[in-house]
Amino acid sequence: MMLELYHNDMSVCAQKVRLVLEYKGIPWQGHHLNLRAGDQFKPSFRQINAKGLVPVLVDDGAVITESNAIIEYLEDTVEGHPLRPVDAALRAKMRGWLIRLDAGLHEHVAAISFCVAFRHQLLQRYPDTEQIERFIDQIPDPGRAGFMRDVLPNGVASKRFSLALYSYNQLLADMDDALQQRAWLAGDQLSLADFSYVPYIDRLDQLQLSFWWRDRPAIADWLERMRGLPAYGTAIQQWNNNDYLQLMAGHGRESAPEVQRVLAALVTEA
Template sequence: MLELYHNDMSVCAQKVRLILAHKQIEWHSQHLNLRAGEQFKPDFLKLNPKAVIPVLVHDGNIITESNVICYYLEEAFDSHPLMPLELTKRAELREWLTRLDAGLHEHIAVISFCLAFRQQILKRYTSESALEDFLNTIPDPARAILMRDMVINGMSSPRLNIAILAYQKLIKDLATAVENNEWILSTGISLADFAFLPYVERLEQLQMAKMWSEYPQIDAWLTRIRATEAYKVAMLDWHNQNYIELMAQSEVPEL
């Protein structure tokens, strides 16, 4: 039995759910309310001391880190493969996913919190002392520093400009990849498409789709992947309208 500790709108969790759905793997849901801090509860910290989701538990084995989980699912379950056979194409796929771990994932968190989610935290912790108490519950000191910057500085955070520049580069590269192909890899739909979809959709939910206004092939790629059953099961059915509405009201920086 597979258990997935996840959250409805987490981009990392969405990525893993997409793989599970495409490969038609049955799994048991352990949904965590991140805004309520359920990831910091002792029982979950035993599974992942870093207090981040998703976490996959398979036959008692604990697997963390979303890209690692995606590779694990691909290797453990041979149904509907999402990695090409050709070694050079596999290397190309791994290069795409490495970009998420090398900064793009943190950058989407910066954009999301600076533009939208910080408002929710400030409403929950209305005094300076209450906010400090919340920040002190974050076990990773570096993560706590990042959270403090995003929540307090918002649109003024220098990290926001860096994050936006990184995603402008990604969108350009994605547009090049799908200009003459239906999918990111020329060999067909792969882990890369399902890995990047949640990040591009998050930008769209944050009213930043103008990033690809000059690249109609991005919209065409989105239309194709949203037509898959995996998208419906793994993302659409889990959409939290409260958070989508919150992101729709976010401040939008000049691009």
């Protein structure tokens, strides 16, 4: 039975799963959800994932949620094109990168994305406070609902924004250090860590923030190599939504001075 993936075109977590599926040559059937239209809150999807989050993988009735759990599941169940280091220490390093995403980095890129760009999309779709509240009330996770109540009205003025920039500034420094020592994030072998992080660095680039790694050529080289993989073309490029890309580019250019101001303050404080 073919794997089924409930996903969204521009979701970084969905991109991560599609990358692994494509790299390992696994056939899959997709169910695309429009997150801005609220497809994830429909009863039919909430029966599959009560949290109303993508991606979700369904394998012969087994429902697997959380993107890192999904890619580990794919590595466990599908032979060929291994994406876990053989060496135990490097395998632990790879898992450390994955845990770091779940421990906060994912929410931080969501904060950057929404504060800079996506809030404008939602505010246009829901132009008054009552409509926004109805949208937020559909979100089953109180933490996620609170996030929306903060970033939608405040944008780059939100404290979450400066915290997110701080966290990604540290991440880029750590990535640069790792990639100066080895070819890939978890050693000399391409791994789940690399596929997990490329959507996040892509997102920063789409938000016109590539100046962030201008003085870190190891990251630029790694990103170019990742984008050169055939899986990148079929898992990310073919799914890119031009409306989203234009939205992120336009508002990203507008927000660049504020981003640079916050980053300069971080350097001064350090």
